[in-house]
Amino acid sequence: MNTRSLSLIATTILGGLASACATTTPPPLIEAREAYIASSNGIASKLTPTDLYDAKKALDKADQEFAEHGDTLECRDYAYIAHRKIELTEVKARTEQDRHSIAAAAKAGVVVRDSQVKATQVALAQTRTELNKERQDNTTANNALRATNNLQGQELQTTTAQLDAEKQARATAEAKLAGAMKDLAAVAAVKEEARGMVITLSGSVLFASSKYELLNTAMTRLDQVAEALKAQDSDKRMVVEGHTDNRGSDRTNQPLSLNRASAVRDYLVSRGVASEKITAVGMSSSKPIADNNSAENRANNRRVEIVVSAPTVSAR
């Protein structure tokens, strides 16, 4: 092998190496291709197909430059540009996806708000219904209360009027009673005892000796007694008691005392005292108020007593 042959072999090897280096794909182009594959398999193919197509054209240009001239600066420039366009396509796709999310959220928000508004309207309508019912109930209750108040007011007025009338009547009655009692005190002895009010009239003023017919002068006094008795409370009971002294037998004194009591009772009834409230009883000489040892004392013992008392409550 001569020098020329060695030179040819070396040239061939170097040429081969040079050729191999010239056909090695530059990293920017490789990266651009890989980025494009990833992008075309991702969301960009659906959301930004036009941008992806433009990026593909830029990549094709880089591939064409590489195919025609190998790894040149221009080839790397084209690959760089293609890679940026692919990245931009991805960025735009993600942006679009976010926009879709915003629109979907807004739409969902409207649906939720609509639902909330409807629910609020339903609740509001229910509240209004309840409120109206409550108002009606309140109105009914108020009307009932007013009616009750009016009725009670009327009853109160009536009661007050009745009370006033009763007070007036009572005052009148008391005044009448006071007047009658005052008049009575002028003609009879009046005192309060355990058995009630006792009006004592002297027998000599009312009757002649051993008689039981009323004297004329007695009637004037008994008129005043009758007025006093009529002025008493209507539920009072009255007993007319006839008393004698101890002269004579009880056989004569008993009927005499009863007849005298009855004569007084009958006269009082004739003057307006209720007959069912007044009774007569003869006590003879059983209850003297003084010793019968003198004419004055015996005169005091001859008497008629009218006992005015409250009705006795019968025990069951």
Added chain:
Amino acid sequence: MTTKIMTTLAILGLAGCASVPIPAFQLERAEASMRGAEEVGALGVPAARLHLQLAKDETETAKKMAGKGDDRAVLVMARAESDAELALGLAREAAVHGDALKAAEDLKAIRARGNP
């Protein structure tokens, strides 16, 4: 002889003044994208800020290369444009993504309120 000298000088003169014109629309688009990216907030988004800076550097490089008559100036300007557009896209994405997160939060809040 004189004519021959003048022609040579003219060629040399042309050669001395020769520059590769960067298409005005290309430069304008790149600059518009860069301005847009800054307005949208690219300086606050790391990736966008990086590509914005690359676009600016490449624009300067392209202008220098053009001044020197380097044909590759047009391609470098195209690189600058692609970086500027990417910077703008990234800045927009960040803004829209923020809006999307807020929309999701708002929806969550509305749902949380529930029905009365």
